[in-house]
Amino acid sequence: MKLRWTSVAWSFAYLLLLLSLATPLAVITVFFLMVPVVLLYTTLSTRAFILHVAPVWLVASLIFGPFILVQATFFIIPALVMGYLYKKRGPAFRTVVAGAGTILVEFLLLLLITTVVFKFNLASAIEDMLNTAFAPLQNMTDGSLAGGFTWSAEMSRQFSSLTVRMIPFTMIVCSLIVGVVTHAISRPTLASMGHAVPKMAPIREWRLPRSLIWYYLICLLVQLFGGEAIQDGFMGTILLNLVPMLQFLFMIQTASLFFFAAYHRKWNPVIPVLLVVAMVFFPPLRVAGILDIAFPLRDMITRSRR
Template structure:
C-alpha cells in the first residue's frame, strides 16, 4: 500500500513537472523532469510503469494538447535508461554518465531532425533572438541610460556564431547536470523505499585520469601556436569546447583534493568549502587539481601522518 501511494504521489509530481513546461518555470523544472520517471520505472513493473506514464500523458495532452508529448518523450527516455541501470545495480558513475550521454544524444538528434526536415537554422534563430532582446540598445549611443553602449547587428552575428560553436560544451555540462541532479534525488529516495542503489564514492576519493593533462597541454600549445587557420576552423571549434570542459574538470579535481586534505588533516569541514568558493573567484587555483592529477600529492599528505 505504501509503495502504491508513493507511486501515485510521484505520478502527480510528474504531471506537475510536465505542466510546468508551458510556463517560465521550465528553466528550473527541466532539471527535475527525469526524476519521477526514474523512480517509477525502478520501483514498478514495466506494465504498471507504462500505465502510470500513459495516465499522466493523457492528462497533460488534454490540458495543453498533444504537442507537449514530444517534450514528455524527450525526458522519459533518459528516465527509463537510468531506471534500468538502477535495477541492475550498475555503479553510480556509470549510471550518471549513461544518463547524461542519452540526454546529449537526444538533443543532437532533435537538432539534426530540425535542421534537415524543418530547415531550422540555430545560428539565425539565436541572432534573431539577440537582435530582438537588444533592440533598446541599438543606435542609442547618446542615451544616458546606456552609457554610450551600442549593440550592432554585427555584434549579434558574432555572438550567435560563438554560441553555436559552444553548443557541444553547453550541452555536455547541461546533460551532466541533469543526470547528476537526478541521481542526487533518486538514490536516497529509492533507498528510503527499500531499493538499494549504488552511490558515488565520497568527493575526496574522486580521481580523474592523468591523460587529461596531455589533452590540456596539447590544447594550450594549439591555442598558442596554431595560428588563425586553426582558431577559426574545425579544430578551433574543438578547442573552444574542449578547453573550458577540461578547466571545469580540473576545478572538480581541485575540490576533491581540498576535501581529501581536510579529511586526513582533520580540518574544520568549513575550510574546504571556503576554498572551493575562493576557487570560483580565483580560477588559477584549479592548478591544484592539475598537480593532484599529475603528481602524488595525496601520498605526500597521508605519508606525513604516519
C-alpha cells in the same frame, strides 16, 4: 499500501514538473524531470509504471496540448535507461554515464532533425533574438542607460556564431548535470524506499587521468600559435569546446582535492563546500586540481598526518 501512495505522490510530482516546462521555471525544473520517472520505473512493474505515467501524460496534454508530450518523451527515454540499470544493480558511474550519454544522443538527433528536416538555422534564430533584445541599445553612444556601450548587428552575429560553435560543450555539460542530479536524488530516495542501489565513490576519491594535462597543454599551444586559419576553422571549433571541457574537469578534480584534504585534516564539512563555491567565482583555483593530477599532493597531505 505505503509504496502505492508513495508512487501516487511521485506521479503527482512528475505531473507538476511536466507542467512547469511551459513556464519560466523550466530552466530549473528540467534538471529534476527524470527523478520521478526513475523512481517509478525502478520500484514498479512495467504494467504498474504505465498505469502511473499514462494519466500524467494525458492530463499534461489536455492542459498544454500534445507538444508537451514531445518534451516528456525526450526525458523519459534516459530516465528509463537509468531505471533499468538501477533494477539490475548496475555500477553507479555506469548508470550516470548511460543516462547522460542517452540525453546527449537525443540532443544530437534533435539538432540534426531540426536542421536537416525543418531547415532551422540556429545561428540566425539566436542572432534575431539578440537583435530584438538589444535593439534599444543599438546606435546609442551617449545615453545614460547605455553608458557609452553600443550593441551592433555585427556583435549579434558574432555572439550567435560563438553560441552555435559552443553547442557540443553545452550539450555535454547539460547532459552530465541532469544525469548527476538525477542520481544524487534518486539513489538515496530509493534506499529510503527499500531499494538499495550502488552509490558513487565519495568525491574525495575521484582521480582523473594524468593525460588530461597533456591534452590541455597541446590545446593551449595550438590556440597560441595556430593562427587565425586554425582558430576560425574546424580545429578552432574543436578547441573552443575541448578547452572549457578540460577546465570543467580540472574544477571537478579541484573539488575532489578540497574534500580529500577536509576528510584527512578533520576540517569542518562546510569548509570544502565554501572552497568549491569560491572556485566557481574564482576559476584560477582550478590550478589546484591540475597540480593534484600532476603531483602526489594527496600523499603529502596524508603523510603530514603521520
